[in-house]
Amino acid sequence: MKIKFCGAAKTVTGSCYLIETRERKFLVDCGMFQGSVHDLNTSPFPFNPAEIDFMILTHAHIDHSGRIPILVKNGFKGSIYCTSATAELAQVMLKDSAHIQETEAQQKTKKRLRKGLEPVEPLYTIVDAELAGKYIYPVSYDKTEIIDENISFTLKDAGHLLGSAIVQIQINEDGQKKIITFTGDLGNFNIPIIKDYEYIEKTDYLIMESTYGNRLHEIDNQANDLYEIIVNTVKRGGNVILPAFAVGRAQELLYLLNYYIDIEKRKKIKNVEVYLDSPLAKSATEIFGRHMECYDDEAVKLFLKDTHPLDFSNLKIIESPEESQELNKKNGVVIISSSGMCEAGRIKHHLKHNIWREDCSLVFVGYQAEGTLGRKILDGAEKIKIFGEEMVVKAKIYRIESLSGHADLNGILNWVKNIRHGVSKQIFITHGEEEAAENLKKEIEKLTAAEVIIPNMNEEYKI
Template identity: 65%
Template sequence: MRISFCGAAKLVTGSCYYIETENRKFLIDCGMFQGEKSELNFEPFPFDPRDLDFVIITHSHIDHIGRLPLLFKNGFNGSIFATSATADLMEIMLKDSAHIQELESKWQNKKRQRKGLVPIKPLYTVEDTLRIPEYIIKSPYDRWIVIDENIHVMFKDAGHLLGSSIIILKIKEKNNEILITFSGDLGNYNIPIIRDYEYIDYTDYLIIESTYGDRLHDKTEEIKKLYDIIINTVKKGGNVIIPAFSVGRAQEILYLLNYYIDIEKRKELSNMEIYLDSPLAKEALEIYEKHKECYDEEAINLLGQDIDILRFNNLYTTSSAEESMALNDKNGIVIISSSGMCEAGRIKHHLKHNIWKDTTSIVFVGYQAEGTLGRKILDNAKKVRIFGEEMVVKAKVYNLTGLSGHADIAGLINWVKNIKNGVSKKIFITHGEEKASENFKKEMEKLFNVSVLIPDLFEKVEL
């Protein structure tokens, strides 16, 4: 048996693991590269999609599903296994991703035409995404799914996003049975709305993420800081710009603004205009409300008190481009918009109209990959280029990592320590920048008397 690390190896995006057994070839995730590695999205897959039997998806963020339509364009026609909530979110996420790429290529081609260059095509179109739902097999948590007599899969709640999963594979080969566990993205402790991650009993091989493998979160203080930033900025007539992933982070921020506030701050916030400027996030709200089976005890209790956890009186949602553009004429408001790393979507327009103002506050609440616009702003760039125009950065920039959907180093260690009977053979550390992965590797070597490896991108390993 062999595993190839076709993404998220010594970097955070592009999650994709190619597994070859005696009789089967399949993937765990098929994500899009973002930031400085985004050019890899246009490179051929290091395997033939026509040879794949099936794909298993951990969750519906684009860095885990974003290249699925390319598989189909290149001849794949197998099944996709995912939880029900992941399947529903995947449908709207892929359509939105395709729409953004169509718009981006159209904009790029106007520039290329003026230079006499050959037009470029989007990675895929909305039409390319329409056939995918019919191939999805919706799978429950905590039950062995029989793919064939030699391969079984179980989904465990990863606590990262609605429907997110830890994947456990039970594979029989040459009279041996082994367990391979993919952590997926493990959730931060006590994320709003959804349950915390589940533990596993045992595994032979562990492939685990390390996004925050070198830092700790302070969630309680970060929430207080978020309220203070909003209140102080709006009082001075400035806008608060919050880049947020449309699915997951946007809903969690709404929950925090709606519920996790003391009475006095609730009164102050209730007089402010808060805008969710993302059609995708608006669609995702409905899917969140549909899948209450993923909610944690606190959210269910609030629903029992007839509290609408994701909608409130001073929350406004936008749909049309005209409604979004109208926000540029407003001051003293909060705008939650996507994409979370500021690489595409409406957030770039809001940054263009606000980043040069010293009254603006930009609040990052999620991971910013190397090479992205969000990372450049976060790294204190004095100037950034947005839509081809160089802009000075005068806005105040905040990084509230405690609100991240990823477990910190303590959360990762806690999950591994609670593997009841441990890891018997090998640990692979992925989905992290090198510094974070190296730090996490040292921690894993303290806990387990097994080999711990950080694979290179496209490295192949025999199991």
């Protein structure tokens, strides 16, 4: 049996793992590359998609699901297994991603045609994304799904996003039973709405993420910090801009603003207009409302009392491009918009109109991959380019780490420590920049006798 690391090797995006047994070839995840490695999206897969029997999807985020339409375009016809929440989210996210691919291709084509160059084709279209959605097959947490007499798998809650899963695959080969576990993305503790991650009993091989393998999240009061930023910014006459992943983080922010800020403080910002400017976030919020099986106890209690817990009187949902453009004439408002890493979508327009203003605030609440616009701003860039125009960064920049969807170093190590019977063979560290992966490797080696490996891109191992 072999495993090939076709993505997320010494980088955070592009998760894709090929497992090959004597009789089967299958994938875990097929994600899009973002940031400094985005050019890899146009590279051929290091395998023949038509030969892949099936796929298991850990969760819907684009860095785990975003190349599924390309996989289907190139001949894949197997089932894509995931939780029911992931199935719904992935289908709307892939169509949204396709819309972005088409729009960007059209814009590039216009510029190229003026220069007498060939047009640019999108990575995939909305039609491609809709076709890919037909291969998605929802399954339940904690129920063993049998592929054949030699392969089965079980999904456990990863606590990272609505429907996110840890994947445990049981494989019989040459009379031996092996368990291979993929963590997917492990969630941070006490994320609003969804449950914390689950533990596993044992595994022979572990493929685990290392996004924050070299960081500890600062202990902060997420609600009060956000409240103070909003109050102080509005007092100055500025806007609060929140780049947020449309699926997951946007809903958590709405929940936070609605419930976590105490009643007296909430009264003080009840007249501050809050705008959710993302058609995808609107669709995702509706999906969140249909999946109470993923909620933690606190959220269940609140949802039973309030049938619209992600809505409040001063929240306005923006849908049309025209409405979005009107926001740039406003002052003293909160704008939640995607994409979370400031690479595409409406957030770039809001940055263009606010990042140069000293009275405004830009608040990061999620991971910013290397090479992205969000990462450049967070790292202290004094000037940035948006739509080819250079702009000075004058807005106040904040980061609320406790809202991150990823476990920090202690959260990852805690999960490893709680594998009751440990890891018997090897641990492969992926989904992290090199420094984070190296640090996590060093810390995990203190906890286990298992061999710990950081694979390179497209490296293959016999297991």
